[in-house]
């Protein structure tokens with residue numbers, strides 16, 4: 001045992017040497033490895049506002065065609081929004097199928113704020129790759145393909161029991177309306193006969209992956225108060241500002257009660273209703289900003305509310321209607337429940 005331990009460093013040294021040697025060989029050959037394939041995918045600019053879907057789909061289709069038994073199909077949801085569907089047929093295709101989803105597009109990049117150009121997929125000597133969309137979520141789309149390739153390489157006779165589908169959707173980052181939103185209405189979606197679906201999750205720096213099976217629904221909510229306008233020097237009741245500020249106090253208390261549960265360790269962030277003010281809109285504009293001696297007749301505030309699946313939507317609506325924007329305080333509200341929305 002002791003003898004073995006003593007020899008280990010030598011062995012380790014040789015391993016290191018051979019590793020770095022093969023690494024440099026690979027670099028020289030511009031080799032075709034999972035990393036280089038990932039880099040090539042990252043170099044295709046699919047960031048908004050002009051995602052190059054055609055090039056990305058061509059690239060993925062070519063890669064998929066190099067893997068046995070994968071069938072590909074492109075569906076145009078709009079003339080400029082194509083989707084790529086890959087299918088790995090199962091031995092019993094009548095069973096409900098499995099879908100692995102990812103999206104082609106990414107949020108915009110501001111190149112001048114990047115250490116390496118966002119579409120260079122530059123790899124540093126310590127193995128980090130810099131690219132817009134690397135985590136969200138091109139790594140996932142590539143891992144699906146690499147995993148299927150690896151399974152088939154290790155066992156060329158392997159056939160999944162069920163049909164396995166891999167989907168690359170456009171427009172996820174802008175709400176999914178011309179992406180998944182349109183696809184789920186097509187007969188092609190129904191024909192998939194899905195039993196289980198996996199979508200993007202969170203990036204992990206190691207081999208541990210967190211799986212989650214629920215998400216919160218965004219309620220984009222605007223409350224508005226109206227009241228008699230008046231001079232800034234005058235004290236009187238029920239101005240728009242006063243009514244809105246009363247609501248802000250109530251909402252702040254609600255927010256604190258939720259956050260307190262998280263701080264006390266009683267609930268996870270994702271388990272409480274989060275309410276964050278995102279805009280305030282009031283005041284009478286003047287050439288230098290706002291009139292400082294005018295009490296305005298209208299005031300509104302916007303909130304990003306996130307509802308966990310366990311929260312009661314009816315109760316929340318009641319709270320908004322009765323406490324946050326009560327009609328008797330001359331307030332109105334609008335809730336925009338965004339089912340398909342980019343996070």
Ligand SMILES: *[C@@H]1O[C@H](CO)[C@@H](O)[C@H](O)[C@H]1NC(C)=O
Nearest residue numbers: 044045050051052053054055
């Ligand atoms: C997409 O990328 C390809 C290859 O780089 C390029 O030829 C094409 O013009 C691009 N299309 C758009 C719409 O930018």
Ligand SMILES: *[C@@H]1O[C@H](CO)[C@@H](O)[C@H](O)[C@H]1NC(C)=O
Nearest residue numbers: 227237238239243328329330
């Ligand atoms: C609501 O508006 C009405 C009509 O302008 C007004 O008489 C009343 O005082 C207002 N109430 C509140 C609470 O602002």
